[in-house]
Amino acid sequence: DAMVIQNPRYQVTQFGKPVTLSCSQTLNHNVMYWYQQKSSQAPKLLFHYYDKDFNNEADTPDNFQSRRPNTSFCFLDIRSPGLGDAAMYLCATSRDLQNSYEQYFGPGTRLTVT
Amino acid sequence: AQSVAQPEDQVNVAEGNPLTVKCTYSVSGNPYLFWYVQYPNRGLQFLLKYITGDNLVKGSYGFEAEFNKSQTSFHLKKPSALVSDSALYFCAVRSDRGSTLGRLYFGRGTQLTVWP
Numbered sequence: 001d002a003m004v005i006q007n008p009r010y011q012v013t014q015f016g017k018p019v020t021l022s023c024s025q026t027l028n029h030n031v032m033y034w035y036q037q038k039s040s041q042a043p044k045l046l047f048h049y050y051d052k053d054f055n056n057e058a059d060t061p062d063n064f065q066s067r068r069p070n071t072s073f074c075f076l077d078i079r080s081p082g083l084g085d086a087a088m089y090l091c092a093t094s095r096d097l098q099n100s101y102e103q104y105f106g107p108g109t110r111l112t113v114t
Numbered sequence: 115a116q117s118v119a120q121p122e123d124q125v126n127v128a129e130g131n132p133l134t135v136k137c138t139y140s141v142s143g144n145p146y147l148f149w150y151v152q153y154p155n156r157g158l159q160f161l162l163k164y165i166t167g168d169n170l171v172k173g174s175y176g177f178e179a180e181f182n183k184s185q186t187s188f189h190l191k192k193p194s195a196l197v198s199d200s201a202l203y204f205c206a207v208r209s210d211r212g213s214t215l216g217r218l219y220f221g222r223g224t225q226l227t228v229w230p
Contacts, residue, residue: 042222048217050216094216102148102160104160105159106157
């Protein structure tokens with residue numbers, strides 16, 4: 001089945017140690033999103049790619065970076081994780097921006113910072 | 115500006131009873147409205163959406179939502195709740211213009227608990 005896959009599902013990293021989270025999709029969607037979600041709060045959009053165009057949210061810290069080497073894969077890099085970065089990170093895709101397409105979410109990666 | 119409000123943090127209902135999870139919206143363009151459900155330690159699952167057409171939208175798992183333009187509401191409903199419906203529910207509105215095109219604006223979520 002076509003889907004959004006996130007690896008790993010659980011990630012533990014040390015304070016200040018760079019970490020990369022992975023997302024892949026078999027939907028062939030143009031748009032990929034990264035969200036941060038803390039303890040039963042609404043997901044907070046960090047950035048998104050429309051094809052190769054990167055769009056950063058104004059309040060996303062510089063500590064968060066992203067790469068999209070091809071249509072299928074998108075990575076979230078946290079350069080120096082702090083304790084406050086512990087959260088669930090959700091990847092989502094959408095067919096396009098211009099129409100009323102829903103977003104499809106992966107299962108998430110729960111990040112713990114020790 | 116786009117926003118949605120979910121006025122209830124929690125909704126509790128007995129199994130077999132009808133359930134309603136409330137959502138109101140504010141949009142400056144066309145109201146593209148969505149409901150998502152999230153089970154513990156999982157991503158969000160799409161339930162249904164309103165784009166245009168019939169005000170009553172049917173979605174997954176027996177859920178439906180009623181779009182009411184005059185009340186700017188998009189309440190999620192189910193005629194008979196199941197214990198397995200217990201989860202966190204998010205209402206969202208999609209921006210249809212400008213630099214925020216395609217972005218989803220989520221409500222804060224409503225925790226639904228269905229007891230046996």
